[in-house]
Amino acid sequence: MKRYLFGAVALMSLYACQPLEKQDQNLKKPKLVVGIVIDQLRHDYFERYADNFGEDGFKRLISEGFYNHNTHYNYIPTFTGPGHASVYTGTTPATHGIIANNWYDKNIKTSVYCAEDTSVYTIGSTSEAGLMSPHRMLSSTITDELGLATNFKSKVVGISIKDRGSILPAGHNPTGSFWYDKSNGHFVSSSYYDHEELPSWLQDFNNRNLADEYLNQTWELSMPLEEYTQSTADEMPYEMKVRGKEKSIFPYDLKALRAENGNFGLLPNTAYGNTILADLAIATMEGEQMGQDNITDFLALSFSSTDYIGHGFGPRSVEVQDTYIKLDQEIARLFKHLDEKVGKGNYLIFVTSDHGCAEVPEYLQANKIPADHYDGKAYVKNISNALNQKFGEGDWIEDFSNEQFFLNHDLIAEKNVELDAIRRFMVNEALKLEGVAEAYSASDMQSTEFTEHKASALQMGYNFKRSGDVLLILEPGWFYQTRSATTHGTGYAYDTHVPLIWYGSGIKSGRSYKRQNIDDIAVTLAHILGTNLPNGATGEPIEEVLE
Known part of the structure; x- marks a missing residue:
């Protein structure tokens, strides 16, 4: 008996010592992976709004899934484009090259x-909404690697309201990538993907004119106003002003407001933007027959309306709280479809965010907490002088954007000024600017390996060819002067700390408070799916998820 017990223990020990690549062979591959990025989802929202959620949406995800509570973005700047690229490439802007949503091309x-991408044209519309592609993303995604591993037999589709929320996650050669056209309320694509027309199922979806239907509704509260105890008053002075409405308070009669607020462009700024994306997710899974065979498919979806509403009203607004109450119902609807059509245990879901967001400075100031806005034009004027x-x-100075100065290198050469000398001078001057905590030159980024958190995060977001000459780190609670209530982009916890939850095939229930970086997601998925790592991957596998 002891001999058999010893043999069993030895076998278990041998398995435990196997490298992850070997253990991967024992993991059940899901028929379908559903990657859900909720734009601007702060880590505290699941806790703050928990009492408002039903049992079949976020609560199911959290109670039955594995929750990495201490997941962070490990670079600056924390914007939508870099966030989506980092989740799916398993690396940071230093490698994948998406250094911001927009940047100055030197x-x-x-x-x-x-x-x-001006070399392509729109598929599904006469507008310019489809002049897009992933050509600026320099490394492969986990969705690319899944395609390579299956000889592109896997169906890989990206969908989002925002074009970048669909294009970057879907990778370089997906089955399809589709996003919302604000000119007509339909979902479109790009000729980059080698299709001359939208798939028939998407044409049918567009013909339902759901955007028009939703824009003839009224966005009403999900419960009595006094029950929104996690929010400030319904009207706050810093909230976005809605044209055609005296006060930014519920209810919002979209039919009456749409003409003055961009018509179909209004939809993403309401909770119905999430509803139509959930509609599209179900139509995509049905139309592409995803998860219906033994070759793993991948649906990458990104809910964008949470970001639009968060920017406009702030993280403690009634509008944000109601948006998440309604989004919980859409998550439950997706669960129901997956259970019925793919089968519980046959699909894998992960949920995360592309960044968090800051508290509204005026709100913090009213509560005696330091915070403020900076004026970028004033920064440029002071440094120029x-x-x-x-x-x-x-x-x-040729440009100032994303807290980075881009110098006029032609003028520097003409005046025979040493580049490093002018950069170093600017760093010293930048430290005199109100709201600036630290400043670094491109020379610093290129020659020093930083270990201190903020400088290291700035370096992880620094791309040799694309980033600026002098880079700033702001004081906590500061961001640029904007008409929005709030924004994001820093390396502070309110922007970097995001949820990460795994659910479904092969995932045990549990939670961890170990620090994880956002580039660990794609690496972990590669182990689950048995693919190569994305070719620029710098993350580490989350072993607790793989156990």
């Missing part, structure tokens, strides 16, 4: 958008 001396006094008159 070669062509103009600002570029992370997903724009200092440069003119030190190095002579000239247009030394």
Whole structure:
């Protein structure tokens, strides 16, 4: 008996010592992976709104799934484009190259958008909404690697209201990538994907004119106003003003408001933006017959309306709380479809966010907590004046964006000024600006390996070819002057700390408070799916998820 017991223990020990690549062979591959990114989902929302959720949506996800509570973005800046790219590439902007939503291109001396591509044309509309592709993303995604591993027999589809929320997760050669066209309320694509028309199922979906239907509704509260105890008053002075409405308070009669607020462009700014995306998710799974064979498929969906509403009203608004109450119902609807059509235990879901967001500075100030806005034009003026006094008159700064200064290298060469000297001077001057905590030069980023959190995060977001000459880190609670109530982009916890929950095939219930970085997600998925790591991956597998 002892001999058999010893043999069993030895076998278990051998398995425990196997490398993860070997253990992968014992993991059940799901028929369908559903990656859900909820744009601007702060880590505290699940806790704050828990009493308002039903049993079949977020509560099911949290109680039956594995929750990595301490997941962070490990780079600056925390924006939508870099966030989605990092989740799916398993690396940071230093490698995948999506350094912001928009950035100044030093070669062509103009600002570029992370997903724009003027060499292609729109599929499904006469508008320019489809002049997009992933060509600026420099490394592969887990969705790319799944395609490679299956000789592109896997069906991989990205969907979102935002183009970048669909394009970057879907990778470079998906089955399809579709996003919302604000000019007509339909979902469109790009000729980049080698299709001359939308798939028939999506044409049928567009012909339902759901956007028009939802825009003839009224966005009403899900419960009496006095029960929104996790929110401030329904009207706050810093909230977005809705044209055609005297006060930004419930209810919102969308039929009466749509003409003055961009018509179909209004939908993403309401909770119905999440509803139509859930509608599309179900139509996509049905139309593409996802999860119906033994080859793993992948649906990458990104809910964008949470971000639009969060920007406009702030993280403690009634509008945000109601949006998440309604989104919980959409998650429950997706669960119901997956259970019925794919089968419980046959699909894998992960839920995370592309970034968090800051508290509204005016709200913090009212509660005696330091916070403020900075004026980017004033920053440029102050630094320009200092440069003119030190190095002579000239247009030394070509651009300031994403808290980065881009210098006029032609002028520097013409005046025979040493590049590192002017960068170092600017760093010292930048530290005099109100709201700036730290400043670094491109030379610093290229020659020093930083270990201190903020500097290291800035370095992880620094791309040699695309980033600026001088980079700033703001004080906590500060961001640029904006008409929105709030925004994001820093390396502080309110922007970096996001939920990460795994649910379904092969996932045990549990939770962990160990620090995880956002680039660990794609690496973990590669082990679950048995694919190669994305080719620029820098993350580590989350062993607790794989056990």
